[in-house]
Amino acid sequence: MQAMLMKKVGAALEWTELADPRPGPGQIRVQVAACGVCRTDLHVVDGELPQPTVPIIPGHEIVGRIDALGSGVEGLRLGERVGVPWVGHTCGVCPYCVVHRENLCDRPLFTGYTRDGGFATAAIADARFAFPLGEVGSDVELAPLLCAGLIGWRSLVRAGGGSNLGLYGFGAAAHIVAQVAQWQERNVFAFTRPGDATSQAFARRLGAKWAGGSDETPPEPLDAAIIFAAVGDLVPLALKAVRKGGRVVCAGIHMSDIPALPYALLWGERQLRSVANLTRADAIEFLKLAPQMAIRTTTTTYRLDQANQALDDLRAGRVQGAAVLVP
Numbered sequence: 460m461q462a463m464l465m466k467k468v469g470a471a472l473e474w475t476e477l478a479d480p481r482p483g484p485g486q487i488r489v490q491v492a493a494c495g496v497c498r499t500d501l502h503v504v505d506g507e508l509p510q511p512t513v514p515i516i517p518g519h520e521i522v523g524r525i526d527a528l529g530s531g532v533e534g535l536r537l538g539e540r541v542g543v544p545w546v547g548h549t550c551g552v553c554p555y556c557v558v559h560r561e562n563l564c565d566r567p568l569f570t571g572y573t574r575d576g577g578f579a580t581a582a583i584a585d586a587r588f589a590f591p592l593g594e595v596g597s598d599v600e601l602a603p604l605l606c607a608g609l610i611g612w613r614s615l616v617r618a619g620g621g622s623n624l625g626l627y628g629f630g631a632a633a634h635i636v637a638q639v640a641q642w643q644e645r646n647v648f649a650f651t652r653p654g655d656a657t658s659q660a661f662a663r664r665l666g667a668k669w670a671g672g673s674d675e676t677p678p679e680p681l682d683a684a685i686i687f688a689a690v691g692d693l694v695p696l697a698l699k700a701v702r703k704g705g706r707v708v709c710a711g712i713h714m715s716d717i718p719a720l721p722y723a724l725l726w727g728e729r730q731l732r733s734v735a736n737l738t739r740a741d742a743i744e745f746l747k748l749a750p751q752m753a754i755r756t757t758t759t760t761y762r763l764d765q766a767n768q769a770l771d772d773l774r775a776g777r778v779q780g781a782a783v784l785v786p
């Protein structure tokens with residue numbers, strides 16, 4: 460197999476020839492057809508997450524077909540198209556796992572961070588964390604659903620009800636959540652980097668009621684806001700934009716420091732929380748609903764050997780929608 464391997468933190472990924480992996484008990488091997496590039500991959504490559512496993516193959520939005528089954532795998536078959544997300548394994552016995560909060564597992568493995576991911580022609584996955592995708596939709600358009608879609612969905616549920624939803628950072632996740640929110644008959648207010656007219660126009664094309672810079676005040680108070688950008692300065696801005704009792708959800712795994720803020724911004728029973736990882740129940744729920752919601756992902760495809768280019772483009776904010784690698 461071939462892979463774009465991170466040999467050390469902070470260095471460019473390297474095209475590497477590796478022995479074909481064999482699935483162990485309870486595992487499957489997937490021939491990768493597409494793998495999305497997520498902001499979290501940038502955090503991994505740039506060394507912004509603690510204790511990365513190196514060398515590692517990044518990538519946790521894997522779409523591919525099963526071409527080998529380890530012993531004891533049930534419910535999946537050879538040739539089946541599956542998706543493999545960020546949460547790649549949970550222990551099943553820690554205090555979080557036993558109360559169905561496996562997204563907070565004490566001993567998890569994360570695809571493309573602490574176990575090898577999908578920037579490769581093949582990947583090994585824990586069969587319990589591989590989800591059948593059916594045959595509707597292309598591999599490339601489905602790939603962003605595996606993280607941007609799933610984390611976006613979990614964030615949206617945690618943001619609660621209410622008709623006015625703010626999205627800070629209009630990238631891969633927000634462009635999916637915007638469509639889901641409209642399917643739920645909610646109004647989307649999109650916040651981008653100040654002056655980013657291209658992303659604002661993109662948000663309006665996807666049906667946002669309003670789009671502007673993150674430094675702007677929306678024309679109506681928000682019931683909830685989700686922050687996808689890794690920018691702590693957005694927290695006070697989002698708290699300011701939500702009404703009393705409103706929620707602000709931080710959806711990213713990493714964020715720059717949140718500045719000191721006046722208590723008045725939190726007063727009025729506003730809530731601030733993070734969303735971490737996902738559970739299998741989130742994946743099953745979202746992937747079942749996704750076809751009904753008729754989500755159309757906007758993607759830019761790169762060849763697998765162009766992974767570094769894709770990461771650079773994402774870092775510079777040059778990607779509209781989602782970047783996807785195709786081996």
Ligand SMILES: [Zn+2]
Nearest residue numbers: 550553556564
């Ligand atoms: Zn656990």
Ligand SMILES: [Zn+2]
Nearest residue numbers: 497499606607
């Ligand atoms: Zn991700």
